Amino acid sequence: MKKIIFRTLGGKGIGYGHFYRCLSLAKAIRSLDLNIHIIFITNDELVDLIYNNGFEYLVSNDLAEDDGLIENINPVLFIFDSYLGTDEYLNRIKEKTKLMLIDDNNNIYRSTIPDIIYNGNIFAEELRYREVKSQLRLLGPKYLIMKEEYWDNEANTLAKEGVLITTGGTDEYKIAVKILEEIKELDIKTKVVIGPGYRDDYIKKIEHFKTNNIELIYKPNSLKNHISSSKIVVTAGGSTIYEVLSQKSIPIIFSIADNQDLACRTLNNMGVEYLGKYPDIDYSKLAKVIEKLSFIDTEDMFISIFDIVNNNGAKLVAKNILENIIE
Template identity: 25%
Template sequence: MKTKVIIRADGGPQIGLGHLVRCSALAHMLKDDFSISFFCKEIPENLQDEFQQNGYFVVIIDHEDQFFSQISGESIVVLDGYGFDTDYQQRIKVSGARLVCIDSIHDRGFLADLIISHAPGITSDDYKAQPYTRFALGIKYALLRPSFLEQVNKTRILTKIENVFICFGGADPLNITEKVLQVISGIERFKKIIVITGTEYSSMQKLRELTSKDSRIIHRSSLNEQEMFSAIHESDIAVVPASGILLEVLSVGLPAITGYYVTDQKKPALNFSKLGLAYNIGDFRADIKDDLIGILNSLTIGKAQKMVDIQKQNLKGSTYNIRNLFMDFK
């Protein structure tokens, strides 16, 4: 019988879908050797369907005791979210289960046996953990979905920079999508502008108005994994936040302009830039027009190709790295 991996994560309009997407990537890396279950208080219907089609159990819970009751000493429990404090973790540890926490903000104490953070620049010293805690830190432990993992080992040669990819998550409550689109659409040399939003995006009317005025703008909504991969793959450059979507962009091989709009993206944005993996524009909530235009106008094929080559070098081997850490628990 396969060892159970029990994943606790949520996703919706307020918190976005990043926790669920990266846990989906983790599940795929492990599914051949483990039985995968998701316990969620909030999950969009399309993601629930996708998870179930992939062979994962999905349980919708109303209160946490429904989750705790399913944990045994033979389980591996994965937590991905900001609400799982030390007391919550303690309830898992007393069961004898192994505990894995996916975290990039290190804002609380951890009782985890393993902490995973694929954001660059984070070290074990950033965490208040235990002597027994192991760490899987940096983009060599990137949690990438299958289509993107497959692309990591493929060479990409750029011949043009004409098609732009824009995505700020499924909800984008600050509507940074429109802000970036207004700038990009003012640059005539771009032939295609691909804009991705989700079902929770609330500024659809304004986006429709912009799309109706510019035939280059292609809006796509609520994409599954393969559709997202295709949208990125047909693009030549991306403007995205320093979150999970950036790692998917890097795996495909696109010069990227990144930044932050929440605190936990600020340090990763800086470190992605330091490593030569992306340009850091800073705070997306500020006036970014001049900086964005400046980066785009100065980007040559040579500079873009150098960035793509660095991306490919840094991302190799993530499935092997993650899987081995979980196999050590068996």
């Protein structure tokens, strides 16, 4: 049986986006070919998450250990999704097996190294990846890897109302509290997502804001129904933006990391409200923006933006991998 390795890291300090992207692609590959043996190499903070999804896994907190692990497994493909490697690391991996690099901004690694270069962001084709004759290039939102629950997107029958606030799996900068301070007086239904990496003392601070209008959603397995039923979603500029667009809800966005800046800038130029980048997020305008957006016709204003997302991008990426790499 041919083997594919997924190598990623995540947790409270790093976030969970890289892991969930890898998990979605792994599920897409498995849905198309049950004869592929998929193995994850992850750090110990991800063990509970990968264990609950039924994939084989190895635990390693040190990328330097990967050389030995690869030799023992002998994979046909190594899929890497992390900002913590180096070009030297990628070259060492490629000496042992075919390599796929899951990238975001074309600013960390030499993109000519991997056999497959992937970037599913809306700005990917503007990043001027150098063309390599033998390289498979999967660039742009056509190839966007979304979570499994968004595949084959069924018509949303949930009534849209109110605001959803999410900062991702963690909230190291206490952004949710600052947002709640600004909008707590609004007469609008509000839901706040408590991510899996939120610290207990911070959760208690958020709980002080709980009222009849403010509901807390504790560590949900999926955000889809919460996004689908919300007219407005206040979110960081990561993968959740695309989930919001896929459900035809209105995003209000902010950036908390360099890799989110380009997506925020691109969407802001298309008419999406942008609050700025931490530590300069402008919370003061949030209440007025929410009040304004609460009364607009969603379809008329955002129809061109909603059409950006390909919900089945994960399956398309998996199909390309199986057809072009797994011989």
